[in-house]
Amino acid sequence: DASLSIRELAHANDVNGMVLTHSLQLAVSVDKDTPVREFGISASQLRDALVHLKEEGAASWSFLKYWMWPPLMLFALWWLWRGGIPAGGDGKKRKGWFPKRTYLASQLAVVVLFGFALGKAPNPMEGLVKVFKGTVGIYSDTPEKLLLLGYFSLLAIVGNKLICGWGCPFGALEELLYEFPALKKLKRKQLPFRMTMSIRTLLFVVFVLVVFGWVGGIEGMVIYHYVNPFNLFGFELALWTVALSVVAFLALSLVIYRPFCQLICPFGWYSWWLEKISLFGIRIHRGRCNDCGACAQVCPLEAAAGRLAGQALPADCFSCARCLRACPEDALAYGPRWRKP
Template identity: 30%
Template sequence: MYVWSVSELADKRKNRLRLWVQLIWTALTNGYAVGFVKGTIFKGPSKAFCVPGLSCYSCPGALGSCPIGALQAVLGSGRNKFGFYVLGFLLFIGALLGRFVCGWLCPFGLVQDLLYKIPFFKKRKNLPGDKILKWMKYVILVLLVILLPLLVVDFVGQGQPWFCKLICPAGTLMAGIPLLAANENLRAAAGSLFALKAVILGLILLLSVWVYRPFCKYLCPLGAVYGLFHPIAFYRLKVDTDRCTRCGACQKACKMDIPVFDKPNSMDCIRCGDCVRACPVHAITSTLSHKKTGR
């Protein structure tokens, strides 16, 4: 009979804590149940404010706005005052938490985490070509989120939210499918573009059973924004170079496959805390810890 050690029990409790935070946050920010029943979108005053994670504005249950969707909307419309709010929000959250948002507060991150737990396929951390594929999210950020909404405009000077329109799997899963399921007219109007997005969503969900968080690693522009702040964010990881033996236990535990002993504030880190718990000499702490470290 296997007996759990004290450290293993602590790890299980902390993993459950993260899961509960993800579930509760998703329920709180997407809690307009009437919208799912009637196939309508919540239009209350809270929709003027962004939530930290990738959460589609058009989701029937969404009580706030997605910062990436809002950024595209203001870039394409030229609404400067609201644009200052969105940019300020991204700067504030990035400088405060970085990609902690991805690990703890993003609804689509939760979906990927749950799918990866399914005991099917031999699990992988990365796709082949991982080092090159990781740059795709920055290309998507610059091209689809920033440049196209600014430069490709209609006859009245309005741009479109190209990332939301062409790719965003969170929008397809949390908004498109529920709205079409509840609204016959929308189902009749859905065309090839929605079919394309459904295929993209299906591929990402299938990959998520096999590879840990493929959307977060390779495609998410919001994660790209937050990751840029990791070297300077208020919440950072620190490695005590005097304690660290470079044994690699942190990288082995990290599902994002980061050599934490060398890159504690990698732009790919989602701040899940697995590396901190895995370190056998307790060399990894955070800026919120009391223990002093060497880096």
């Protein structure tokens, strides 16, 4: 009933008043005792917002993801470090190491379990965005949100961008589409890292300006909500910009490696910084490397080329193992960064 105020509605529906205010796209500072229809909210808008909040709250099984991610990351670490190499593995038969089907099977499982089965939340992108929303007062449990961001950060640090490369349902869906055996010539093109990083950085700056209300005047407004592809896993595609984004990112994934991760995702941007302190990752044995460039050719980003050139800040590396499989000289290995390969 749109004649009720935020306070009354929150009480009657057992939802947080700030969250409801945000869900109705109102400024957090609005008077909570004024009937919502006086803010131009119609009964159907109110119903949609409440249904959405109820669904979020009802996604009670989604917490299971927090317990499922760590073993998945441990499996990925083990596989990249040792498990993908057959016992007594002969470097000359390296093409059979780190079998692609294992990686793709795990990605498929991530899409099904972490995405469609357990819903859109939690996810790494949301983990970052909610800290900012908490800071402007949308949530009352900002310390908890910070803890969750710490959790996702840890899963990105333990192995180079591991949560993105192995555990994110939308990233996994993009990965699977990129592997679809079509338009192979187009797939060879890598997006220039300078361009992708500039776009992501610019969007992040705009996000910060908007979420704090410095631009647009509505505190807590999140620009990423309008292009949030994780909505696909909750079948929340009523907003046309979201539906269009999902279709566009999925179509682009057929020819561009992880377009959402490279161009938009704030967690992808943030985890690029975390790569610099990651514990495990790809290391290059300079004594064995003959500069053939095989790794740079198979890498879908400029990461392997940057590493080969000795760049201090190469492009994102999603720990996908393509380069590990391709190196003919056994000069690449996944392992602890603090030890020489």
